[in-house]
Amino acid sequence: MPPVGPRSGDAIFANVERVNAELFTLTYGAIVRQLLTDLEEVEEVNKQLDQMGYNIGIRLIDEFLAKSNVSRCVDFKETAEVIAKIGFKMFLGVTASVTNWDADGTCCSIVLEDNPLVDFVELPDTCQGLYYCNILSGVVRGALEMVSMKTEITWIRDMLRGDDAFELQVKLLKQVPEEYPYKDDE
Template sequence: MAPLAPRTGDAIFANVERVNAELFTLTYGAIVRQLLTDLEEVEEVNKELDQMGYNIGVRLIDEFLAKSNVSRCVDFKETANVIAKVGFKMFLGVTASVTNWDAEGTTCSLVLEDNPLVDFVELPDTCQGLHYCNILSGVIRGALEMVSMKTEVAWVRDMLHGDDAYELQVKLVKQVPEEYPYKEDD
């Protein structure tokens, strides 16, 4: 396997401007709470968080590529490792483990033992179907789509629902070839 990246997630995390973690966590919680109030249905909130994350991921990939100096990944396995070790560290200050690969190498799990988005969070009984951190699945999906990978991302385990870790399943649906317009010489 090729080296992960010229700059690791730790090195990038040490040099990026950050907001106060508690402020970030509380602001995100306020957004989720407002969505629950406005949309009323937990499934609609899950969809909205995913869409918000997708929109963020579409834009965040540019910053990631510019600051990380990551070269093009050779396959989906390397991409998953870069997300887990560089992307999560760069933007959230944590790393993830990449596990549960399928035989084709197109589906894996990203397992977070620590998740800064859930500090101070306890879900009430009325929100048991809520994927509180669904914004992360959207971010991953949006960012990967910008680098020509159509994916499906879903929560498998969630400590807010009593599981032992936070686990996102990432499935590569298709690799979209980059198209370059062909221009004939006159």
């Protein structure tokens, strides 16, 4: 019988199947490398990574809801906390923190001190515009869209560009009311 109420990110992370961190990091590296070769333009690679993340996110949210037992969040603030404390811990094994709220509570920053995706990575001069972890922003965007929140996500800080942490700015554009796939009179 599953426990009632939300489970902590640590508890879920301890129970799911995991892969070796280096295998994971190098696999992601290989994907980025291949995209750079295929698409040639750094901008295009950013877009593609975001799209791949989005496709992951819209599926991942289901697994997240199934395993974490979280109930409906009352506001965007709680949503952000859940993503940072449970979501990131569950799937990446790192904890993020939420800061920099704006006055009306629609825009915040998720800060990652530690990011397994970027072990070994050093950007050469030719890819300076690359957001190496752009897949993460896509995942968050896709997942939130599935729970009817349209968001816009931008990277504020990036360790690969010499900053001291990773900072994702999440901006809530609008809450989409749930749409039913059928009409009442059909």
